[in-house]
Amino acid sequence: MPKRFARMSDQEISALKVQLASLTPQEKRELARFLTEQIDSGPRSVTPETGATNADQNTPALKRAQHLAWLKAHREEYAEEYVALDGDRLVGSGSSIREAHEQARRGGIDHPFLVHVSSVNDAPFGGW
Numbered sequence: 001m002p003k004r005f006a007r008m009s010d011q012e013i014s015a016l017k018v019q020l021a022s023l024t025p026q027e028k029r030e031l032a033r034f035l036t037e038q039i040d041s042g043p044r045s046v047t048p049e050t051g052a053t054n055a056d057q058n059t060p061a062l063k064r065a066q067h068l069a070w071l072k073a074h075r076e077e078y079a080e081e082y083v084a085l086d087g088d089r090l091v092g093s094g095s096s097i098r099e100a101h102e103q104a105r106r107g108g109i110d111h112p113f114l115v116h117v118s119s120v121n122d123a124p125f126g127g128w
Contacts, residue, residue, distance in 0.1 A: 063087055067113050079119035084112035 008016075023031065066088035074083075074090070084092035084104035091112050092103030104112040 063113070067115075071115070071117065075117055075120060078117045079122075080117070082114060082116050084109070084114050086112050 020028070020031070067085050070085055070088045070090070071083075078090075078093055081093050081095060082097045082100040083090060084100040086104070086109045091107045091109045092100040092105075094100045094103065097114055097116070101112065101114055104110075104114075
């Protein structure tokens with residue numbers, strides 16, 4: 001569990017500001033970029049299942065792993081259908097890719113992962 005720090009007092013913040021005033025312009029820009037990223041990423045918490053922080057939740061590798069895990073768990077349930085996924089959440093399904101995509105959009109997901117789910121029993125087709 002991540003350690004939580006107590007809120008800094010006004011006196012501690014003032015002392016920190018005095019120290020920061022002596023930084024070079026480049027160091028100040030670096031610090032500003034870091035603080036902006038911290039604000040934009042929101043509170044950081046660890047997901048128990050993956051060990052990833054909430055800032056890592058949208059990385060392409062994590063999303064891909066979530067998609068594959070969902071497909072493995074639900075393959076036969078949605079065999080021969082198109083599904084729309086957002087990470088490890090089903091956000092649409094149907095007999096056409098358009099139908100799955102429209103359901104995802106109605107749910108507020110503009111760019112879902114769309115795929116046709118084949119059955120484990122389907123023979124692979126290589127063509128001529």
